[in-house]
Amino acid sequence: MTAQYGYSYHGFEISIETEPEPSPVLWTHQTPTLKITFENTQESTTEWSEDNSIRVAIEVDGDQVWTDIVGFGPLDHGKSKTIRIEGAPLTFEGHAVVGVISGGVSNPNSDDRRAGMNPGSASQTISPCYAFSVWDESHYDATVRTPKRLQWASVVTSAALIFFALVQIWITL
Numbered sequence: 001m002t003a004q005y006g007y008s009y010h011g012f013e014i015s016i017e018t019e020p021e022p023s024p025v026l027w028t029h030q031t032p033t034l035k036i037t038f039e040n041t042q043e044s045t046t047e048w049s050e051d052n053s054i055r056v057a058i059e060v061d062g063d064q065v066w067t068d069i070v071g072f073g074p075l076d077h078g079k080s081k082t083i084r085i086e087g088a089p090l091t092f093e094g095h096a097v098v099g100v101i102s103g104g105v106s107n108p109n110s111d112d113r114r115a116g117m118n119p120g121s122a123s124q125t126i127s128p129c130y131a132f133s134v135w136d137e138s139h140y141d142a143t144v145r146t147p148k149r150l151q152w153a154s155v156v157t158s159a160a161l162i163f164f165a166l167v168q169i170w171i172t173l
Contacts, residue, residue: 003131007100011044012075012117014054016098016129019084025133025140026096032087034098038072039080048075049114055101057126058087060134061094064126067101069119090134099126 002022007014018032026032034056040048050073057067066088072081090096101120 005128005130007127007129009102009105010046011041012046012048013039013041014100014129015039016056016100018087018098018130018132022132025135026090027140028090028093028134028136031089034085034087035082036070036085037080037082038075040075040077042078044077046115047077048072049116050074052117053119054117055103055119055122056085056098057101057122058090058096058098059126060090060092060096063092064122065090065092067122074114093134093136093139096132096134097126097128098130099128101126 004015004017015037017035018026019035020026020030020032036056040046051071052073052075053069053071055067056070058065068085070083070085072083075081087098101122101124103118103120103124106116106118
């Protein structure tokens with residue numbers, strides 16, 4: 001199950017999704033592609049300069065497993081830009097969070113100059129934008145798929161026993 005949060009700052013919004021979409025989870029052997037959408041909404045009072053960047057990070061159960069700096073260039077009012085970047089292999093099971101780290105914004109409300117956004121340090125806390133589960137496929141088979149199959153087998157066996165019991169009762173009457 002996924003959750004999407006988004007990140008907003010002075011009318012500037014960032015949303016992140018993974019490709020492939022978790023169904024229902026991503027596996028530890030997968031390397032997701034991150035689809036990052038930057039949008040400068042109509043309500044924004046800021047136009048962003050060409051040298052903007054932000055740090056994107058993936059954390060699994062609180063441990064940072066990957067980080068990269070992503071530039072998104074100039075962005076005028078009402079414009080958006082989508083960038084796809086390759087993440088890293090998800091080598092740990094757990095709850096994964098993809099988020100952004102901003103080191104600060106220079107000149108966000110000035111009329112004479114475009115604003116600039118700087119990436120934060122990898123040691124800073126991330127602002128979550130997207131969350132999903134990461135499982136080892138063999139562990140998922142053992143704890144989720146196999147019990148479901150056993151439940152289905154129990155239902156079929158019970159139905160067969162009830163059918164044969166009814167047949168025996170009908171024969172004896």
